[in-house]
Amino acid sequence: MLIVCLVMVLAFEATNGFHDASNAVATVIYTQSLNPVPAVIWSGLMNFIGVLVGGISVAYALVEILPPDVLTPPDGSPAVPMLVSIFAAALFWNILTWAFAIPNSSSHCIIGALIGVAAADALLKARGVTQGVDWKQIVTVLKGLAVSPVLGLLLAGGMYGILRLVVRHGHLFETPKKGEPPVWWLRGLLILTCTTVSFSHGTNDGQKSIGLIMLTIIGLLPAAYALNPQATGQMTELSQNAAAALPLIQQYGDDVKAQAMKSATLLQNAGAQLDGEARKLKTHEKTADTPQTVAVRAQLRGAVYDVLSELKHVGELADVSAADKAKAADLLKKMAPPVQYAPLWVRVLSALCLGVGTMIGYKRVVRTLGERLGKQHMTPGQGVSAELVGSLLIGTAGFTGLPVSTTHIITSGIAGTMVAGGEGVQGAMLWRIALTWAVTLPVTILLSAGLFYFLANPNF
Numbered sequence: 001m002l003i004v005c006l007v008m009v010l011a012f013e014a015t016n017g018f019h020d021a022s023n024a025v026a027t028v029i030y031t032q033s034l035n036p037v038p039a040v041i042w043s044g045l046m047n048f049i050g051v052l053v054g055g056i057s058v059a060y061a062l063v064e065i066l067p068p069d070v071l072t073p074p075d076g077s078p079a080v081p082m083l084v085s086i087f088a089a090a091l092f093w094n095i096l097t098w099a100f101a102i103p104n105s106s107s108h109c110i111i112g113a114l115i116g117v118a119a120a121d122a123l124l125k126a127r128g129v130t131q132g133v134d135w136k137q138i139v140t141v142l143k144g145l146a147v148s149p150v151l152g153l154l155l156a157g158g159m160y161g162i163l164r165l166v167v168r169h170g171h172l173f174e175t176p177k178k179g180e181p182p183v184w185w186l187r188g189l190l191i192l193t194c195t196t197v198s199f200s201h202g203t204n205d206g207q208k209s210i211g212l213i214m215l216t217i218i219g220l221l222p223a224a225y226a227l228n229p230q231a232t233g234q235m236t237e238l239s240q241n242a243a244a245a246l247p248l249i250q251q252y253g254d255d256v257k258a259q260a261m262k263s264a265t266l267l268q269n270a271g272a273q274l275d276g277e278a279r280k281l282k283t284h285e286k287t288a289d290t291p292q293t294v295a296v297r298a299q300l301r302g303a304v305y306d307v308l309s310e311l312k313h314v315g316e317l318a319d320v321s322a323a324d325k326a327k328a329a330d331l332l333k334k335m336a337p338p339v340q341y342a343p344l345w346v347r348v349l350s351a352l353c354l355g356v357g358t359m360i361g362y363k364r365v366v367r368t369l370g371e372r373l374g375k376q377h378m379t380p381g382q383g384v385s386a387e388l389v390g391s392l393l394i395g396t397a398g399f400t401g402l403p404v405s406t407t408h409i410i411t412s413g414i415a416g417t418m419v420a421g422g423e424g425v426q427g428a429m430l431w432r433i434a435l436t437w438a439v440t441l442p443v444t445i446l447l448s449a450g451l452f453y454f455l456a457n458p459n460f
Contacts, residue, residue, distance in 0.1 A: 008091060009087055009209055010349070012090050014356055014360070016354060017359075023201075024201050024406065025043045025194060025198075026383070027384070027386070028193075028383075030383070031380050033182055033194075034191060040359045042198070044351060047351050051350060054203030054207060056207055056211070059210040063212065068306050068308070068309045079219060089109070097440075102436045104440060105145070105407045107407075110208055114448075116444065116452065117448050119445070120450075144404045145404060148404040148409050152411075153413065155416075156385045159417075172384070189380075193384050196395075200394035200395035204397055205394075210350050217346065223294045225343075228281075237334065238270075242264040244327070246261060248324060248327065249261050249314075251324075253313070259306055263302070277297065277300065314328040378417075382414060386410055415430065
């Protein structure tokens, strides 16, 4: 089942290429500035660099929507049902919308699936949905997804309007002719904007499946990946940090603080054990492959996530003093590295799947953005405006750890340029896109919640 989960998460990343990454190459392919194969290869390279530079803050911003007990190495329950539910729901909706050539947000798909699993997990444990689901984290994520398309529409439209006032006539506003690439300087400009969007996409969307790939990899090879071998220094400090976290959890913990205190105590008393695990990971000792070591690392990982969850809760409460909030934030930062990481090969794998997916499925989305969104075909100037604004918004969000949708930003940006240029938009297509955006979250939430409730509840 874990192997099936790995295949599913890689397939989802490929469908992310169908949708999100296709936006990055839409303008450069539609205007014939680059042929599809070099365009996708170049975009994939920029995505990869973006993933490396952007870090993994977005990846774990999404993963932390899930409850702590499903973030430990899978042993068949409940993490495998969780992974299957997330990937099945997100894959289904991504492929369905792609089949109808509707630009859809892979971010919305995966976030909806994560919310559904978190809600179903709360119901299975008879916890209130308000307590069992990290709504503050979800609201933070959804704010970025809601505001970014509006900014894309307004900023891209405004930029294109200024461009028309300044330049007035020329190649920027001519509809591409079949078989004729733009003049050299315009071609270079379009390749540059494709580069910036692809890089920005890597810093944000390229991260979104990395955290889920890691959960699956940890389940397959827990001895090697349950704890970060590059964070041995922070691992040896877990005992002291857990001891410092205990009073905060005792005073401000929620309905699962008893489990978190038990985990903090375990970490506090495991100083020598943590030192030993850090030494084994650093020196790659063969004893790291024994069943006992696997169990120990799984237990330590689970304990860290229990404590991290409560520290986040402390930081979100209104009646906590500024000093205690600062202490919780500091401990959160110090204790996260041993469990929140992604090896280089996982990032490469993610970027590769994005590129393959883009190569297979780019045509439908490219044609929709170029021909079916506005009443007239997209001009190079409109593509440049949408992509420059898009790369700025996406890149900024990526470095701040806020997930946004490349699809929503680029699509709304192109629509904004169509309005600013006086061409107008095709109402029927815009309605289909808006309707898809509106129902993506409810559909994926219900699908993943239903699947998880069924798979994780043997008495159902």
